[in-house]
Amino acid sequence: MVTFFEASLDTISVHHVGNQSQNEMYSLSDAPVELKDDIIPNLLMQYFLKPFEKVNEVYHLMHSSGDLALNELHHFATMAFEDKSKFHEASEQIAKHLYKVSTHPNIKGGELYVVYFNSVQIEGNPLDAIGIFKSENKETYLKVYPDKGGFAVDYEQDAININKLDKGVLIFNIEKENGYKVVVIDKTTGGQEAAVYWKDEFLQLKVRNDSYNQTSNTLGIYKNFVTQKLDDEFEMSKADKIDLLNRSMKYFKEKETFDLDEFSEEVISNPEAIASFKNFKNQYEEEFDSPIGDSFEISGNAVKKQARIYKSVLKLDKNFHIYIHGDNKLIEKGFDDDKAMNYYKVYFKEEA
Template sequence: MVTFFEASLNKISVHHVGNQSQGEMYALSEAPLQLKDDVIPSLLMQYFLKPFEKANEVYHLMHSSDDLALNEIHHFVTDVFEDNSKFHEVSEQIAKHLYSVSTHPNIKGGELYTVYFNQVQIEGELLDAIGIFKSENKETYLKVYPNEGGFAVDYEQEAININKLDKGVLIFNVEKENGYKVVVVDKATGGQDAAVYWKDDFLQLKIRNDSFNQTSNALGVYKNFITNKLDEEFEMTKADKIDLLNRSMKYFKEKETFDMDEFAEEVISNPEAITSFKNFKEQYEDEFDTKIADTFEISDNAVKKQARVYKSVLKLDKNFHIYIHGNKDLIEKGFDDGKAMNFYKVYFKEEA
């Protein structure tokens, strides 16, 4: 989704943002960071941009009033995209804005980096981008080096692992009127209440409703329906649930376009269960203000990602795992009165 082999780091400013609920302050630098050699920019590019190579979800900046002018980050980055000379001044405003939303006691303080990049590629298009990154977690590193005919060991505390970006966002200079194209990294720490501040309070994001997100949402809603809702209304075995999940994944892997009525007939089949699923989908759309279209182009990347969390394993106590990949009619559930235990009977032709 995002590549940076043609990218360059144009400007970078670093500030420190504490947690105001803990009595911590923010500290602003007086000028952009001066990079002394070619190695540091290369390391910073890896630290900042490599985590976005696997980012599939694209977001937009938004505001609950639907007035984008009220989104602080949208206002700040627009100033820089229109006048690059404002970069450092705007980076200070961004740090102050982050400080203003850092009120949960579990939010960690850390360095805030604002970076201007040239030629970052997203969805095949080379664009300028503004990156905002925060390092919250520090590590201790050992250094071994030659010394007087042998070796010596030293260490460095409070150092940053360039392979572990805590929080980051790239805002691309395109689709300004929609809230720009935005991709985000958020390694949440401090519990769920503290985790929402980066995406929800600081950035104020809404997910772009493209084929990737339509596919992800449809598969996610269906999985929740099967695992959490269906057996409230119907008598279902775990094998039945796994079969329904497998059939849905098969549909999404084989089809190029999703059609709600076709999916319901081919995968769910039961008219009462179909009605229940459609009601469940509508409740999801209302609760999360996210519309899942009745037809959309299926995203292969979204299918692959969701396939990782679709479970096809039937766990029986701590003794057996049965992997169900095909015809559920070849597995039967029963109860043995003598042993007072459940059992499964599995039919097969050959033993591999």
């Protein structure tokens, strides 16, 4: 979790980065921006940092070769952290690097803000951080002001909404040898191909293998196993699949730690299905080079996030949706020969 109630904005440099494929250029400022009052820094802090309050996933910078020194952002961040007098120079190099990877035709040009912050907290630890933010989408704002005993209306085009950060990253001055701690915002527009340039090409990130990601990945793997893999090996109704998903979510909400064998016995039960799930999990770990481990501390934040996409709804044509939250033995499936239609019989004691 990122908080900024003690944070301060130290230095900010602003550049413009266009799109190479659209024959747009980049434009670098000569020096950091002078902030002449307290209002602008406070607005900028809200614009840049508030979106990160709900971000839980932490990354590290990396390079595909395995040599972290070849990651441009790691090099420029280290340059600024170790000598703040080189901050503006580092910001110029960051802008040039972003321009270099801005080659997809759907990538929008925009202002690039490179900011040095003091005392931004991540996981309770106040640290210096370098923020890199890009504003791609502009809006028109109306202004109403007193005029000649009444009011006048004016407007401003190509203005920035401080409640809508398009792209941002915070690089914290900790764990340098691992690629620093990094959190990211990416409100992507322009399609999936245009999306990869920020995280994959500009930053080059790998997910930190902490309890949040282990919890999230395990729930995601299990959901894919139930919804996609089980049909290949077993005959199961949709109601039974929903029951398996509900049981897994119940396990993660009630337990403090995950144990693979315990989870398999309590949730899946069937020995053949257990073996299939463990194999499915191993294949994921090998394919994505992301070992999860057979036991870990469960992250409540990750469970809440995954719970939003764990569907317990049985959709029947366009007429009915049945929400299954409890015992699947209280719902029976059958076929009516006279109507030539499937049906579900639901048992209950009272209506709410």
